[in-house]
Amino acid sequence: MPLPRFIWLLVALAAAFEIARALWSGGDLAYLPLIASAFALLGLNLARCALFHDPHPGKDLCPACLYETTAIRGLTCPECGHKARSAHDWRKRPKRWGLAAAGLAVVLALPAAIFAKRAVAAGFWPAWHSTPLILLLPALPVEAWSELESRLLDDPAALSTRQRAALARTCRKAVDSERDMLVRLSALDLLMWLEPESLSALRAFRAAARDPDPFVADWAVSKCRASWFAREVAALINDADLEPARRAELIWTAHTRGLSGPEIIETLERALSDPDPAVREAAAETLAARRRSARRLDSGGGLGWNWCINTNTRSEF
Numbered sequence: 021m022p023l024p025r026f027i028w029l030l031v032a033l034a035a036a037f038e039i040a041r042a043l044w045s046g047g048d049l050a051y052l053p054l055i056a057s058a059f060a061l062l063g064l065n066l067a068r069c070a071l072f073h074d075p076h077p078g079k080d081l082c083p084a085c086l087y088e089t090t091a092i093r094g095l096t097c098p099e100c101g102h103k104a105r106s107a108h109d110w111r112k113r114p115k116r117w118g119l120a121a122a123g124l125a126v127v128l129a130l131p132a133a134i135f136a137k138r139a140v141a142a143g144f145w146p147a148w149h150s151t152p153l154i155l156l157l158p159a160l161p162v163e164a165w166s167e168l169e170s171r172l173l174d175d176p177a178a179l180s181t182r183q184r185a186a187l188a189r190t191c192r193k194a195v196d197s198e199r200d201m202l203v204r205l206s207a208l209d210l211l212m213w214l215e216p217e218s219l220s221a222l223r224a225f226r227a228a229a230r231d232p233d234p235f236v237a238d239w240a241v242s243k244c245r246a247s248w249f250a251r252e253v254a255a256l257i258n259d260a261d262l263e264p265a266r267r268a269e270l271i272w273t274a275h276t277r278g279l280s281g282p283e284i285i286e287t288l289e290r291a292l293s294d295p296d297p298a299v300r301e302a303a304a305e306t307l308a309a310r311r312r313s314a315r316r317l318d319s320g321g322g323l324g325w326n327w328c329i330n331t332n333t334r335s336e337f
Contacts, residue, residue, distance in 0.1 A: 034058075063126030070119035080107075083114050150179055154187050158194065165206035172213055188214045195224040204228070205239055222252075229256055237266065241273060250274075254283035257291060264296035271302035275309060285310075 080090045087099035095104040145153075145167040157164060168187065171178045179187065187210065194207035208224050215221045228240035229252070241253065256262065257270050271291065274284055291303035 060127045060129060063123040063129070066123030066126065067120040068123075070116040070123060075113075080111060081113075083109060083112050150183055154183055154190065157187070157190050162200065162202040162206055165203060165210065169206060169210055169213070172210070184214055188218075188220070192220050192224065195227065201233060201236055205236065208240060225252065230259070230262065234266070238269075241270065250279045250281045251283050253279060254281075254287040257287045264294075264299050267291075267294075268296070268298040268302045271299065271306055275302070275306040 079088060081087065082089055082097040082099060082102050083104075084102040085097065085100040087097055089097060092098060095107070095109075096102070097104075145163055148164075148167070150168070150171070153160075153164060153168060157168070191207040191211040191214070195204055195211065197204070199207075205228075208228050211218075211224055212221045225240055229237050231237045231240070241256075253270055253274055257267050257274075259267070262270075271288065273279075274288075288303045288307050291299050292307070294300050294303070
C-alpha cells in the first residue's frame, strides 16, 4: 500500500532541519543517518508499489488504457484497440519502471548520509572506505593517493592482501601513464612500499630516475630501496644517455649517502676518465673522501680520531 504523501513531507522537513542545524551551529549531522534510513524505507516502499502494487485488485482492465474489459468478448480492447494474448492479460498491471528507479535512487540517501557524517568529522578523503577508494583511484586526484599512503604509514596492516594487490596493480599502471607528475610520484612511492623487491617496482624506479624532469628523477633516487640502491645508482651513473650534470649529481648523492660496494667503486674509477669535467671532479672527490675515511679507520678512528679533530692535536692512537 502506498504511504501518504505527508509522511514524505515530514521526513524531508526533518532532513532539511538537520542540515540547517549543522550548517548554522557547526554540528556533526548526528541524526542525518537516522533520517536517511527513513528515506531509504520510503524509497523501498515506492519501488515496491511501482512494480507490484495493484490499484484495482480483482478487475479486468486493459493494460494500455485501463479500460474495464470485464463485460467484453474477445481479446481486443474496444477503447484503444490493444490486443491481449490471453484473458489473463486483463489482470496484468503495467510496471512503472521510472517510479521504481526513483524509489531506488532515494535508497542511496542512506549511504550518502553516512558518508556525509564521516566527511564532516574526519574530512572528505578520510571518509572514504579503502575498497571504493582503490577502485576509483585511477580517476582520482593526488589527494586520494596521499590518503592511501598515509593510511599505510599509520597502519601497515590497514589493507587486506587483496586490497594491497589491487592497489599495486593500479600503481603500476599509473607510473607508466600520462597522469600528473604528483600522481605518478605518489604511485611510485606506494608501489615501492607495497612491493619493495618486485621487478615492477624496480622498473618503475628506473623509468622515474631517468625522467626528464629533475624533480621526478631526484625524488625517485631519494626513495630508492636500500636493498638495491647502490647497484641502481651505479647503473644510472654509467648511463651514457643521461646528461653529464645529472650523472655528476648522482655521484654526489653516492658521496653524501656513503654508498659502498664493488659496483660503486668500479663506477667511480671509470668516471675518472669521463669526458665531462664535472663528472670527473665529482668522482675524484668521492674517491678521495673514501681514501681519507679508510686512512682514518686504519689509524684508529672512533673516539680518538674525533677527539683529535675537536682539540686540534695530533693523534697518538
